[in-house]
Structure formats: C-alpha cells, structure tokens
Amino acid sequence: MSFQSVWLPAAFAIVVTAAVHAEEKATVSTQDLRAKTDYCKTCHGVAGQGFRGSFPMPRLAGQQPEYLENQLQAFVERRRTNPVMFNVAHVLSPAMLKALAEEFRDLNPKPLGGAPKDHLAEGKTIYLEGAGANIPPCASCHGPDAKGTDAFPRLAGQLHDYIIRKLTNWDKERGQDKANPDTSAIMQPIAHDLSEAQIKAVAAYLSYLE
Numbered sequence: 001m002s003f004q005s006v007w008l009p010a011a012f013a014i015v016v017t018a019a020v021h022a023e024e025k026a027t028v029s030t031q032d033l034r035a036k037t038d039y040c041k042t043c044h045g046v047a048g049q050g051f052r053g054s055f056p057m058p059r060l061a062g063q064q065p066e067y068l069e070n071q072l073q074a075f076v077e078r079r080r081t082n083p084v085m086f087n088v089a090h091v092l093s094p095a096m097l098k099a100l101a102e103e104f105r106d107l108n109p110k111p112l113g114g115a116p117k118d119h120l121a122e123g124k125t126i127y128l129e130g131a132g133a134n135i136p137p138c139a140s141c142h143g144p145d146a147k148g149t150d151a152f153p154r155l156a157g158q159l160h161d162y163i164i165r166k167l168t169n170w171d172k173e174r175g176q177d178k179a180n181p182d183t184s185a186i187m188q189p190i191a192h193d194l195s196e197a198q199i200k201a202v203a204a205y206l207s208y209l210e
C-alpha cells in the first residue's frame with residue numbers, strides 16, 4: 001500500500017506486531033491498549049479531537065462505542081471503503097475493538113473548530129427542524145445536542161471538512177456490500193437529498209458544538 005509508506009512506516013510496523021500479539025490473548029492488557037490508543041492518536045489527534053493532515057482525520061472523542069465498533073467492523077468487511085482504516089482495523093481482536101471504543105468514549109476535548117461562521121444559523125435550523133419534505137430533523141436521530149446514541153453517531157465537534165466529505169461521498173463509501181445492507185442505509189437518502197449549501201451549513205454548525 002502506498003499509503004503505509006507515506007504514513008510513518010516504522011511506527012506502523014511496530015504497532016502491527018503489537019496487535020498480532022494482542023490477538024493471541026482473550027483480553028487486552030493495559031499496556032497493549034495504551035500502545036494501540038497512542039497509535040490511533042497519531043492520526044486522530046492526541047485527545048481524539050481529530051486532525052487536519054492532507055485530508056481530515058475524524059474526531060473520535062466522545063463517540064458512541066456501538067457506532068465506533070460498527071464502523072471498525074464495516075472497514076474490516078469492506079462495507080465501508082477506506083484503505084487506511086482497513087489496514088488499521090483488520091488486525092484488531094474483538095476484545096481490543098471493544099476496549100478502544102470505551103477508551104474514546106471517555107475523552108472530551110474542545111472541538112477543533114476552523115469552519116466558516118457565516119451560515120451557522122441556517123445549519124442550526126436544518127439540524128433541529130430539517131429542510132423541506134425530504135430532510136428530517138437530524139436531531140431526531142442524532143439527538144438535540146448531537147451526542148448520538150448507540151448506533152447513531154455523535155456529530156458534535158466533528159471536523160466540518162470531514163462531515164462534508166462523508167455526506168458528499170456517501171454512496172461511494174458506505175454500505176458497499178449491497179447483499180448485506182447495514183446501518184448506513186438509514187442515512188443514505190438523507191445524504192443524497194441534502195444540497196451542497198445545506199451540507200456546508202450543517203457541517204459548520206456541528207463542528208462548533210461541544
């Protein structure tokens with residue numbers, strides 16, 4: 001993978017070795033969990049707050065454990081396409097997956113910010129009230145404060161540029177195993193019907209929520 005050679009190849013090799021090791025055990029040691037969490041943070045930010053590199057690395061802090069586990073599983077099964085996260089996730093044992101999801105749930109850094117502020121009010125209206133016949137209030141599933149529940153992800157404090165990319169590319173990245181529809185199908189028609197301007201407004205609004 002060309003990506004690996006760009007992304008800290010030495011660190012990657014060490015972590016892959018550690019992960020293979022962890023998989024042999026039924027539970028996860030504090031030491032292995034720490035090593036793995038540190039590795040995730042090289043991309044997702046030291047407090048899981050997200051990071052802007054050549055493209056946005058999503059915030060994981062405060063994320064719903066069920067959603068986080070679902071996505072790691074989706075990367076492994078290639079229902080969700082992303083070459084970086086396939087490599088990261090397919091070496092994780094079920095016990096490690098669960099432990100990581102709990103680790104990130106408990107982090108609560110300030111949002112990274114950086115979104116334009118000129119359409120925040122419009123974004124808030126879309127989020128709380130929806131828009132037209134086809135766009136239901138986002139809050140009805142993601143919660144009034146955008147913290148999510150269970151399989152419904154937290155969106156509060158998420159990088160606006162990450163949200164824009166996900167909503168724009170939904171059909172190409174999520175639910176890629178057409179024979180086995182997953183939770184991404186719930187979001188598909190909504191992502192499809194949002195206009196570019198609506199996506200930008202709601203993404204900016206969400207990115208500042210604590």
Ligand code: HEC
Nearest residue numbers: 007036039040043056057058068071072082084085088100
């Ligand atoms: C080399 C960089 C890199 C490393 C290391 C990395 N990630 Fe990621 N991760 C990414 C990128 C890039 C994305 C965004 C993928 C996309 O755009 O769909 C992502 C996405 C995710 C998502 C989906 C988030 C969402 O909101 O849907 C989860 C969950 C995740 N990573 C967990 C982890 C965990 C846990 C680790 C450590 C075991 C980890 N990542 C390590 C780069 C990385």
Ligand code: HEC
Nearest residue numbers: 136137138141151152153163166174183184186187190202
């Ligand atoms: C009917 C319930 C429902 C509604 C309404 C809804 N969503 Fe979602 N949304 C979901 C589910 C479920 C997921 C997780 C999909 C998956 O598992 O891949 C999701 C995922 C997302 C994601 C991807 C998060 C990530 O970290 O990758 C974004 C962004 C998002 N929704 C934004 C919105 C916005 C903006 C609105 C309002 C315009 C909205 N959603 C309305 C159910 C809903």
